[in-house]
Amino acid sequence: MVATTALTVMTVMAVSPWLVQAPLLASLAGRVPGIFFGLPLVALASLIFAATHHEDPAQIRLATVHWTVWLGGMLGMVLAVVLLLGWLQ
C-alpha cells in the first residue's frame, strides 16, 4: 500500500515537469479553441458521478452516457442562450 502510494505520487511528480516542457504538445493545445477544453471536463464529471452512484461496470457505463447527455445538454442550452443574447445586442 505504501509502495503503491509512493510510486503513484512519484510517477505523477516525475511526469509533470516533462509534460510542461513538451513543446509539440503545447503548440497543439494552443490551436484548440478554448471552449473545447470544457468537453473533457463534462465527460470526467459524468464518469465520476456515475461511478460514485453505481457499483456494476455496465451500470456505470450507462449512467456515464446519461450524465454526459444531461450535463452537456444543460451547458449547451446555457451557451445557446448566451450566444443568442450576444447576437441580439
Next chain:
Amino acid sequence: MGVTTEPESSRIVAISPDDGSAIDLRNPALAAVLSWAVPGLGQLYQGRTTKGSLFMAAILTTFVLGLWLGGGKVVYASWKPGDTRWAFVCQAGAGLVALPAVVQSAQLLGPARQPLLLNGFMAPPLAPGQYVSRSYADRLARHDPDIGPDDFFDKPPLKQFRRDQLAQWHRQLGKFFEIGTLYTMLAGMLNLLVVYDAWAGPLGLSEDEKKRRAAESAAAALPAPPESAS
C-alpha cells in the same frame, strides 16, 4: 446507498444499488483518508479494484493535464494579501499530488526564503518587493527566460524581487492559466465524491428504495382524510 453493520462479524458493509449485494467497506475512515491521499486508493484497499483504478486514472490524469496546460504554474499555495489562492482549497482535494505546493510555499515564506525544490515547481509567484535567498534569485535569473539579474535589488544577505511574477505568468500563459486552474480544481473537487464513496459506498439508490420513497411521497401528497364526527 445503505450502510449497515453485520452483527455476526461486525463488518461494515454498503448495499450495492445495482444488485443489492453487500460491499465490504473494511475500515471506512482509513479508506476515506487513503482515497483523499491518492484518488482511488481507498477503493483498492476495499478490494473494489475496477472502481479504484478508474478513479485513480481519471482524477490523476485530469490533475496532471491541468498542471501541464497551466505550464506547471497553476497549483500553488499563497495566502499573501493581493494573491490569496482560493483555488488551492479545491486543488488540495486531489491529495498528495498537491502537497508540494504547501511545502514550497512554507519554505519560500519561511526563514530559508527559497523553495525546497529549487526549480520552483509549485512555488507561489514572487510579489513585487518580496525577499528571496541569493541562490534562488541566481537560479531564477539563470533558468527562467523572463527573469534577469536586473529584476532583483541586492539587499545582502538576501535579494529583493522588483517585478510582479503572477502578472508575468498571466501574460505568458493567457487563457491556459485559467483552463489549467479549472482542470486541477475540478480534479480536486471530484475527488471529494470519491472520498465519500470510499467512506459510505455508492451514492445511488436501489430500485426498491426508489419505489419506497416514491410511495412515501405519493402518500404525503394525498389530502388528509376528513375528521370523523364524534
